[in-house]
Amino acid sequence: MIHDLLIIGGGINGAGIARDAAGRGLSVALVEAGDLAGATSSASTKLIHGGLRYLEFYAFGLVRKALAEREVILDIAPHISWPQGFVLPVVPGRPEWMLRAGLFLYDRLAKRRVVPGSARIDLRGERAGRALQAKYRRAYRYWDGWIDDARLVVANVRDAADKGALVRTRTRVTAAHHDGDVWHVDLDSGETLTARYLVNAAGPWAESVARKVMGRNDAPPLKLVQGSHLVTRRVHLGKDAFMLQQPDGRIVFVLPYERDFSLVGTTERDVDTPEAAGITDAETDYLLGAANAYLTHPLGRDDIVHRFAGVRPLILEPGKGDRETSRDYRLVEHPGVAAMTVVGGKITTYRVLAEAVMKIVAPATKIWTAAAPLPGGDVPRDKGETGQAAFARWLDQLIVAHADYDPRIVKRLAKTLGTAAEPLLTAGLGENLGGVFEAELTYFRDHEWATTSDDVLWRRTKLGLHLDGAAKARVAAWFGEAEAPMDDVPAAGHRFATPGG
Structure with a gap:
């Protein structure tokens, strides 16, 4: 099969592009070397914001765009x-x-x-x-x-997969070769995928991927x-x-x-x-x-x-310090081949970044994501009702409907899974492993590509902050791990942070 689009990188930018493209009818493949949101996109300041401090540097366009996306x-x-x-x-x-x-x-x-x-x-x-x-x-x-930054990533990838996207996590791209017509992308699993267009959305590794994997020397240097x-x-x-x-x-x-x-x-x-x-x-x-x-x-x-x-x-801008360097994104098309490298950007503007990518990759297709709730956010709405108001009303009804559960459990599941919490509650949550239920772990594994306890404790949820050592050990055992993750030293994916969100 020849995919219309292959994306390298399962952070927020890659996830948003995959969702947008799949919803426009493109055949999409997303390849991520680690876990979804396993680096920068799971360790932000958890903000969707315009960037009040950016006004000091007259970045009015960026602030306006981000404020609109906040809503x-x-x-x-x-x-x-x-x-x-x-x-x-x-x-x-x-x-x-x-x-x-x-x-x-x-x-x-x-x-x-x-x-x-x-x-x-x-x-x-x-x-x-x-x-x-x-x-x-x-x-x-x-x-x-x-x-919740990591859940935003997972929700976008979940929607992309529901719309037909192929998702490969914990799979590294080892080489990408363009033969004049299509890209042949080799994976460390031994699989080779073929695509008409290639998007490098590897975040902090974007420059390295462009040079060492794609063989391109025209990606801008990163700060x-x-x-x-x-x-x-x-x-x-x-x-x-x-x-x-x-x-x-x-x-x-x-x-x-x-x-x-x-x-x-x-x-x-x-x-x-x-x-x-x-x-x-x-x-x-x-x-x-x-x-x-x-x-x-x-x-x-x-x-x-x-x-x-x-x-x-960040995009390297000679002469500028860290505070002055732009937080906006740049799409770098590689001359002579159907490919681009995405650099910069922030969580707040990921969706408009994806739309900008699609304007280049599939200009005849229509925008759609601004009015389409993400999986979990698709609660029933009255006419003219905002998503926030509709969710609050739905959550109240969910707590009443499942009064046999502690309301705190219902609320936690709803604020993690959204509407996907309802069938779990109805079917039963199974064994309590000390603050997390077996039904949750099964859901994260089967529907959200979780393969380790860290995927659950630090990205699908932040239960790593709440569970004691015994509970963490039970989660680790459920995933077949020999030992529980350490309490104070986060998993490899938590080395990375997004300053300012």
Whole structure:
């Protein structure tokens, strides 16, 4: 069989392209060397956002595009996303008029249907303010979105497969040769796939894949920027996140995370290769210091329960620092062959990136993904109802319909699987392995390409933060592994982070 399109890379960009192409009727193959979302796309700051800080660098086009997409993703993936409020304290050295001006633009660069507008608040009368030192009295509350990054990837690939795409995970492309008509793509499994068009969406490895696998020397050089995150004891009171301005001009987010924790990030540090990623003591100290400059109850190293560090691939722009380098994407067509390399981009704009790819690969086909809920987000909607409102109503009904289960279990499954949770609950969840059920593991294995305990504990879910050692050992045994994954040292896929989402 000759595929119309073969994609190298199962991160968010490759997943989005595969879904879009399969929905337009193209025959698609997706090949990923590790697990889906196994690198950058499972270790982001979990935000779908316009990038308030990018306004400082006059990136109005990027911010406008991202803000519009923020609403789209909240609508098509309501089970794994929600509007997130951010408290931005006023600090000396950053004029308040500048914050007002930036937020005025941020509220108006794109239409808002779900996300509220910003407002000035008095921290002395706010619950969130009690988590901050008394010297911070004034702040602004603005809104963006939260997303389960790895589940967004899996949902896109699931939809692509449902529409006929061939998916190969844990399979490395060893060589790709163009014979003048089609690409012959050799896999380390011994299989050879054939395709009319080849898209290299290998993220931090895109430049290497272009040169060493495709034999192309015209892909733009990448700037690899490491970002580090800490997961700590929960510091939040209420549901707001904090956007904390730093004296060096950076910002650090402190987000409510997984009910019991807070997520602190991120740093920006150049690295030479993706494999060189690793959180340093200096980065840990920086993040703790950045948060503690604001918090009433300071965080210490003993409060860290998990941490990850990794690489975001940015387009190299000589003369620009990490903060100034564009977060937008670039599609690089390779002259003389039907192929392109995708570089840059961010989770928020993955869908429009896919549309841009399809405009080149299949220009006669029609766009469709903006109005099509992702698998799990296809809840019944009343006329004119948003995805977020429809999901909230559906979840309430699901809890009532399955009153024989603890509502917390129903809610967790619904916010992981969406509508796919309903048949699992109806059929029965099977054995409880200590916080995760056998029916879940079977679903992840049979429908979401999970093959290891890490795939489940750190990507299909974040149960790795919640389960004790005995439960993790039972999950590992279920997958036929000899040992449970380590608690504090994440799996290989969690070396990678996406600074700023």
